[in-house]
Amino acid sequence: MRVTLLINLVYIASAIMFIYGLKLLTSPVTARRGNFISAVGMFLAVVVTLASEDIIDYKLIALGVIVGGLIGGFFARLVQMTQMPEMVALFNGFGGIASLLVGWATYHALGLYNLFIMTTLFLAVLIGGVTFSGSIIAWGKLSEMITGKPVLFRGQTILNGLIFVCALMGGSFFIANPAEGYPVLIGIIILSLLLGVLVVIPIGGADMPVVISLLNSYSGIAACSAGLAISNNILIVSGALVGASGIILTNVMCKAMNRSLYNVLFGGFGAVTKEAGASFEGEVKAISPEDTYYILEAACSAVIVPGYGIAVAQAQHAVRELADLLEENGAEVRYAIHPVAGRMPGHMNVLLAEADVPYEKLIEMEEINRSIANIDVCVVVGANDIVNPAAREDASSSIYGMPIIEVDRAKTVIVLKRSMAPGFAGIDNSLFYKENTRMLFGDAKSSIEAVVSQFKSV
Amino acid sequence: MNPDECRAACLICMGLVLVLSIFVGFEVISKVPARLHTPLMSGSNAISGITLVGAIIAAGTAEGILSIILGTLAVTFATVNVVGGYMVTDRMLKMFKPKKDEGKVCE
Numbered sequence: 177m178r179v180t181l182l183i184n185l186v187y188i189a190s191a192i193m194f195i196y197g198l199k200l201l202t203s204p205v206t207a208r209r210g211n212f213i214s215a216v217g218m219f220l221a222v223v224v225t226l227a228s229e230d231i232i233d234y235k236l237i238a239l240g241v242i243v244g245g246l247i248g249g250f251f252a253r254l255v256q257m258t259q260m261p262e263m264v265a266l267f268n269g270f271g272g273i274a275s276l277l278v279g280w281a282t283y284h285a286l287g288l289y290n291l292f293i294m295t296t297l298f299l300a301v302l303i304g305g306v307t308f309s310g311s312i313i314a315w316g317k318l319s320e321m322i323t324g325k326p327v328l329f330r331g332q333t334i335l336n337g338l339i340f341v342c343a344l345m346g347g348s349f350f351i352a353n354p355a356e357g358y359p360v361l362i363g364i365i366i367l368s369l370l371l372g373v374l375v376v377i378p379i380g381g382a383d384m385p386v387v388i389s390l391l392n393s394y395s396g397i398a399a400c401s402a403g404l405a406i407s408n409n410i411l412i413v414s415g416a417l418v419g420a421s422g423i424i425l426t427n428v429m430c431k432a433m434n435r436s437l438y439n440v441l442f443g444g445f446g447a448v449t450k451e452a453g454a455s456f457e458g459e460v461k462a463i464s465p466e467d468t469y470y471i472l473e474a475a476c477s478a479v480i481v482p483g484y485g486i487a488v489a490q491a492q493h494a495v496r497e498l499a500d501l502l503e504e505n506g507a508e509v510r511y512a513i514h515p516v517a518g519r520m521p522g523h524m525n526v527l528l529a530e531a532d533v534p535y536e537k538l539i540e541m542e543e544i545n546r547s548i549a550n551i552d553v554c555v556v557v558g559a560n561d562i563v564n565p566a567a568r569e570d571a572s573s574s575i576y577g578m579p580i581i582e583v584d585r586a587k588t589v590i591v592l593k594r595s596m597a598p599g600f601a602g603i604d605n606s607l608f609y610k611e612n613t614r615m616l617f618g619d620a621k622s623s624i625e626a627v628v629s630q631f632k633s634v
Numbered sequence: 635m636n637p638d639e640c641r642a643a644c645l646i647c648m649g650l651v652l653v654l655s656i657f658v659g660f661e662v663i664s665k666v667p668a669r670l671h672t673p674l675m676s677g678s679n680a681i682s683g684i685t686l687v688g689a690i691i692a693a694g695t696a697e698g699i700l701s702i703i704l705g706t707l708a709v710t711f712a713t714v715n716v717v718g719g720y721m722v723t724d725r726m727l728k729m730f731k732p733k734k735d736e737g738k739v740c741e
Contacts, residue, residue, distance in 0.1 A: 191655075194681055195658055195662060197677075198659075198662045198663060198666070198674075198677070198678070199662050199665075201666050201670055201673065201674055201677065202662075202665045202666050202667065202670075203667075204669070204670060204727075204730040204732070205732070207670055207673060207727045207730065208724065208727040208728060208730075210677075211673070211677050211720065211723045211724055211727055212724070214677060214680070214681060214720070215680070215720040215724075218680070218681070218683070218684065218686075218716055218720070221684065221687055222686055222687060222690065222716075225687045225690050225691065226690065226694075228691065228694070230691065230694065230695045231690070231691070231694030231695060232694060232695060233693075233694060233696070234694065236693050236696075236702060236705065236706040236709070237690055237693050237694055237706075237709055239706060239710075240689070240693060240705075240706045240707070240708075240709030240710040240713060241709060241710075241713050243710050243713075244709065244710040244711065244712065244713025244714045244715075244716075244717065245713050245714075245717045247710075247714045247718070248713060248714040248715065248716065248717030248718030248719070248721065249717050249718065249721055251714070251718045251722070252717070252718045252719075252721035252722035252725065253721070253725075255722060257726070260672060260676070260722075260726075263676075263718070263722065264672075264675055264676050264679055267676070267679050267683075267714070267715050267718055267719055268679060268682075270683075270711040270712070270714050270715045271679065271682040271683055271685060271711075271712070271715045273707075273708075273711050274683070274685040274686070274689055274708045274711040274712035274715065275685050275688075277689070277692075277704050277705070277707055277708035277711070278685055278688040278689050278692050278708050280704050281692035281693075281696065281701055281704035281705050281708065282688075282692060284698075284700060284701050284704065285692070285695065285696065285697070285701055290641075292645060388675075389675070392675055392678065392679060392682075395679070395682045396678070396681075396682045398685075399682050399684055399685045399688075400652065402685055402688050403688065404648060404652070406688055406691065407644065407648065408687060408688060408691075409648070409651055410684060410687060411684055411685065411687060411688055412648060412651050412652050412655065413651060413655040414681045414682065414684035415682065415684070416652055416655035416656045416659055417655060417658070417659040417662075417663075417678065417681060418659075418678045418679070418681050418682040419656070419659070420655075420656055420659030420660045420663055421659060421663045421674060421675070421678040422675075422678070424660065424663050424664055425671060425674070425675060428668070428671070513668070513669070515668055520671075520672055520675065521668070521671035521672060521674075521675060522668055522669055522670060522671030522672035522673070522674070522675075523672050525668075525669040525670070525671075525672065525730075526672045526673070526726050526729070529726070529729040529730045529731070530729050532729075532731070534731055534732055534733035535669060535730050535731070535732065536732060536733045537733065538669055540667075540668055540669070
């Protein structure tokens, strides 16, 4: 009894450390300490759990911890910053499957069934299963092992609905007949895994940021359900925190794309090819690296607008070098970050931080838009849809209403682009035809390097 | 209290914990700035690895081969989540550096 009391007291301390750790994450200055405090909270919770009197065998726990720790540490060290979304997706999946297994093992060992335990067990297994297989599909899509395009077929929504209803019916039987529920539980696990695959597969690669945010939330909810099933407060608290965090991020992402969650999940966005009927006035004006240099050299203020293309071209470091040269030249240089620039919430900030760009220079969209008309030059690198004025001007466009970085209002815009190909949304960009726009064609990294060498040769 | 009353009290307690945690979560996390959303996600991902605690109990109390396999697998997956999540978050946050000096200003 005394040990149980101690365990629960430590759990309270851990919960405080998790919450305080998240609170410190509100500023880049304190964030690292916050993460450390949160990790200490986790360590304490795990260690004190080992002291539980119920535990009879430590060997297999040690085996699991060592193997899991090695795999986790290996991933964490080797992963490229551009691969963060894949890794988070995969880890979400691991959290989900762990909750499923805990639910299953608890049922297997259960002597005393009651309605509450059975209901929460069912939820932990169902949500854990969906999180696992959904995350694996998201991981496959993000790492381009399976097609990033939406996979759609006739009657998809109806099939998903049917599977969901079957799972719920199985669940009610499972809850009502705990003693003979074993085959039903296996059925529920299979259905949940199937459902996870089917709900993620119709979602396009560009919408993956929303999906991994949502799966993040699910992994929390699954942990929370498992916590309710085994009456463990620390699981309930942490699961709820993660669930809330995932939902907030999902919401942020949806707003940044001007889409509802329903539209993301069932819309199959990007599957239909838009007819390129719209023609724009004006002509495309190409520019050479040399002329780009003259424009940048004369600029007092420059804003760099990066998109995921910057990471694809591995141009972050070259861009930072150019920014340094511009600053030496006396210009004020900042980076405008769109919320969906990158493959997950806040991804672009991490990519630029890796290239040693100080975080004060990374400005959020609303803030830069207020003063963008006074900016001498905007340099758009590897971004397309997030600077498309159609979001503001063309009510018939599929991205109409999406918040954008309004680079077209700056004095001059230089767009670095490989070709005139459209972005994820599959629509043409009227920005390229504007009077104040110049196109610097070619690979982003070599283009920037060419401009940098112009600076250096002077 | 008889066992039934005890159980009811326990449920209400857990419900209270759940509801309050959700509120605290929304309150704290909505204040995290957009620039830290990726570390927030990998960090909260690590926190969701708290299932490890449940997995340890399941693995440590397991009797019979299936229970042991399920529990040990759960411990392994949850540990990947915890260790990997915290380490990669730390790696990212280490890169966030403040500005060193003020540059020249354009006339």
